[in-house]
Amino acid sequence: MANRVDRTKEIMEATAKLLMEEGSEGLTLRKVASRCGISLSNLQYYYPGKTALLQAMAAHFFRVCEERVLAERDKVLHDDPASAQVFLKRLLTLMIVCELDDFYHVLFRELWALAARDATLAEGMRTYYCRYAAWLTSQINELFPRAETITSLLIPYSEGVALVGDAMPVSNEAMVSVWYQLITGQPDTVKI
Amino acid sequence: MANRVDRTKEIMEATAKLLMEEGSEGLTLRKVASRCGISLSNLQYYYPGKTALLQAMAAHFFRVCEERVLAERDKVLHDDPASAQVFLKRLLTLMIVCELDDFYHVLFRELWALAARDATLAEGMRTYYCRYAAWLTSQINELFPRAETITSLLIPYSEGVALVGDAMPVSNEAMVSVWYQLITGQPDTVKI
DNA sequence: ACCTGAACACCGTTCAAGT
DNA sequence: ACCTGAACACCGTTCAAGT
Numbered sequence: 001m002a003n004r005v006d007r008t009k010e011i012m013e014a015t016a017k018l019l020m021e022e023g024s025e026g027l028t029l030r031k032v033a034s035r036c037g038i039s040l041s042n043l044q045y046y047y048p049g050k051t052a053l054l055q056a057m058a059a060h061f062f063r064v065c066e067e068r069v070l071a072e073r074d075k076v077l078h079d080d081p082a083s084a085q086v087f088l089k090r091l092l093t094l095m096i097v098c099e100l101d102d103f104y105h106v107l108f109r110e111l112w113a114l115a116a117r118d119a120t121l122a123e124g125m126r127t128y129y130c131r132y133a134a135w136l137t138s139q140i141n142e143l144f145p146r147a148e149t150i151t152s153l154l155i156p157y158s159e160g161v162a163l164v165g166d167a168m169p170v171s172n173e174a175m176v177s178v179w180y181q182l183i184t185g186q187p188d189t190v191k192i
Numbered sequence: 193m194a195n196r197v198d199r200t201k202e203i204m205e206a207t208a209k210l211l212m213e214e215g216s217e218g219l220t221l222r223k224v225a226s227r228c229g230i231s232l233s234n235l236q237y238y239y240p241g242k243t244a245l246l247q248a249m250a251a252h253f254f255r256v257c258e259e260r261v262l263a264e265r266d267k268v269l270h271d272d273p274a275s276a277q278v279f280l281k282r283l284l285t286l287m288i289v290c291e292l293d294d295f296y297h298v299l300f301r302e303l304w305a306l307a308a309r310d311a312t313l314a315e316g317m318r319t320y321y322c323r324y325a326a327w328l329t330s331q332i333n334e335l336f337p338r339a340e341t342i343t344s345l346l347i348p349y350s351e352g353v354a355l356v357g358d359a360m361p362v363s364n365e366a367m368v369s370v371w372y373q374l375i376t377g378q379p380d381t382v383k384i
Numbered sequence: 385a386c387c388t389g390a391a392c393a394c395c396g397t398t399c400a401a402g403t
Numbered sequence: 404a405c406c407t408g409a410a411c412a413c414c415g416t417t418c419a420a421g422t
Contacts (some may be wrong), residue, residue, distance in 0.1 A: 004404045005404085024308055029396065040395085050396065106308065112355060113305030116215060129359035137361060149370055152348065152362035161354030165303060167321035169329060170344035178341055182374070195386090220414065232415090236389045242415065 008056075009035050010044055015057060025111045030052070030141055055121060061107050062128045069094065073139065084143040088183065090192040091139075092176045095158040096165075108162060129155065140183075151185055198240055200248075204246070207249055208299070223326050242340040243312045246303075250313065252318040253299055258327065261286065265331065276335040278374060281382040283331075284368045287350040288357075300354060321347070336375055346371070 018027050029050055033043040047053040072094055076087040115122040135152050141147035154156040157179075165172050177188035206227040210219050221242055225235040237243040264286055268279040307314040325343050333339035349371075357364050372380035 007405090023311075025310070028394085030394085039407050040396090041408075044397075045405065048397095058263065092310055109304060109308035112301065113216065113308055114307055116301040123285045125354075126359045133360055135354055139287045146359040149367075153368055154362040155360060156352030157345065157349040158352065159206045159355055160348030160350065163351055164318075167346060168325055168344040169340040175344055176340075178345065199386095221416095222414075237386065240416095278422090289390050360410075378392075 004046075007036075007038075010041065011046060011053070012056060012060065014051060016060075019110075022104055051114065051118060051121075054110065056123075057107060058111050058114075058121065058124065061104060061111060064104065066132070069136075074184075077187060085184070085190050086192065088143070089176070089180060089192055091189070092154075092179050093192065095154065096161055096176050096179065097172045103164060131178075144183055153186075154179070196238075199230075200348050201230075203238060204248060204252055207245060208252070211249070211299060216305040219302075219306075227289065238374065244308060245310050246306055246313045249299075250303055250316055250320060253296065253303060254290075254324060256296060258324070259347070261328075261331075275381050277376065278384065280335070281368070281372060281380070281384055284371050285347065288353055288368050288371065289364045297354065300351075329340045342375055345374075 014032050018031055018035065029043055033040045035170050046115055066105060072090055076083065115125050133155055136155065137147045137151045140150050144150065161172060180188035187188065203224060206224050210223055210227065221235055222232050225232045239248065264282050265279055268275060268282055307317050325347055328347065329339045330341045332342050336342065353364060369380035
């Protein structure tokens with residue numbers, strides 16, 4: 001028996017799958033409804049518009065991003081609590097090279113597309129990035145000086161790389177070492 | 193009498209205006225055609241699909257960006273041919289704080305919004321950023337060492353700032369001086 | 385070469401109606 | 404509260420036909 005929670009979860013998963021398989025241009029309410037075995041109008045009952053559906057996806061996106069970085073920190077600091085260098089290297093690699101997988105990369109672009117026209121979503125995005133910046137600053141602050149400056153350099157850079165990184169003359173992998181040297185003042189000799 | 197050049201220019205301007213006024217969601221071929229006083233199918237004659245129209249729009253966008261920076265360089269180097277510092281300061285201010293005026297800032301977001309739904313346009317964007325990066329590198333190369341690295345840092349950062357700059361702990365104005373010191377190795381004492 | 389209107393398959397949204 | 408089908412206005416694309 002499908003209650004409200006099950007149904008919304010089912011819709012969320014169908015939306016995610018559809019985005020992965022057909023890209024953002026292939027995401028239509030009719031297809032989502034069809035995958036859930038419900039009518040188009042019933043989908044509209046749970047999410048009263050396409051924007052509402054994508055807003056829910058946005059919340060999911062932010063949650064995953066946060067968990068991803070937190071997991072990285074815990075993993076490294078568990079291995080060697082004193083190894084600030086390794087954590088930095090991993091953090092830079094995560095932010096610049098790995099970014100997120102394709103699915104979340106598509107979602108990231110789609111969210112900015114929506115935010116350009118949806119003031120509420122745009123404000124939500126800003127709040128998320130403020131929180132993200134504060135958190136990153138506190139993480140860096142324990143290990144390196146000028147944490148606020150580093151954050152203000154690194155977050156915009158990493159988001160920009162997600163857009164234009166593959167068109168730059170220096171590879172993203174090489175840029176990790178550039179950033180490492182920029183922050184520590186020493187050449188990158190960390191192997192991960 | 194409208195020849196081909198006039199017609200395409202007219203279409204281009206109508207597209208830009210429409211994007212500005214109604215955003216990427218409001219941009220439809222019918223509206224563009226209507227604004228130009230031509231039929232939908234005639235618009236399709238000049239631009240055989242929506243993607244083709246958007247590609248032309250992107251080309252226009254990048255041309256303006258390039259001209260903007262070139263004008264800035266000429267203005268400064270005319271005043272004092274030796275003043276690489278002033279040019280750098282102006283370039284950084286242009287890229288980080290001013291970016292472009294509102295119109296092109298909106299256009300920038302809308303283009304990425306559209307590129308998320310249009311693979312061909314996304315590839316076109318990549319090509320333009322490659323050219324932009326090569327050009328910026330050549331500009332910097334005459335004045336400062338490690339031009340490719342600077343380009344690979346600065347372009348993604350400036351695009352990222354356009355998205356999340358207002359959520360960072362350090363203001364964009366202050367970040368100009370940070371970048372100045374990063375590139376020159378000296379404190380920013382340039383007044384503009 | 386330039387331009388038109390009609391038709392096609394699809395989209396998001398709305399709504400009266402059922403359980 | 405949950406779900407449906409039909410209808411609406413709109414979209415990009417195609418195409419036979421005009422000048």
